[in-house]
Amino acid sequence: MMDNDRPQPLRDAASQLTRVVGVLGSLVAALAGFGILTVAQQDAIVGLLGAIPGLVTLVTSVLVAFGIVRQAEPVVTPLADPRDAQMRPLIYGPSVSYRSDG
Numbered sequence: 001m002m003d004n005d006r007p008q009p010l011r012d013a014a015s016q017l018t019r020v021v022g023v024l025g026s027l028v029a030a031l032a033g034f035g036i037l038t039v040a041q042q043d044a045i046v047g048l049l050g051a052i053p054g055l056v057t058l059v060t061s062v063l064v065a066f067g068i069v070r071q072a073e074p075v076v077t078p079l080a081d082p083r084d085a086q087m088r089p090l091i092y093g094p095s096v097s098y099r100s101d102g
Contacts, residue, residue, distance in 0.1 A: 007078035017056060025049050 025046060032042035077083075082090040 006083075007080045008073060009076055009078050009080075010073055014056065014060065018053065021049055021052050 028037065028042055028045045028049065031037045032039065037045070077090070084090055
């Protein structure tokens with residue numbers, strides 16, 4: 001069972017992609033509204049932006065259908081908060097040395 005306070009890098013990446021595509025879509029609409037882009041250019045760009053979430057949704061649906069995300073999320077070690085199976089922080093001990101002798 002996952003701890004809800006732990007980072008979830010797979011879900012965070014999907015959420016960030018959704019926000020970026022939304023901002024880009026708004027920017028294209030604003031540029032067209034100011035006359036910087038023609039309607040045809042706006043339609044072409046929005047069509048491309050519309051394909052991105054569709055592809056992400058398709059891939060995510062396939063992965064969820066096979067249970068990949070559900071199986072992978074608990075075993076992904078978030079770089080923001082790495083922990084072992086007993087939820088102990090993964091830290092470098094005092095005996096670890098990064099000296100390069102050669």
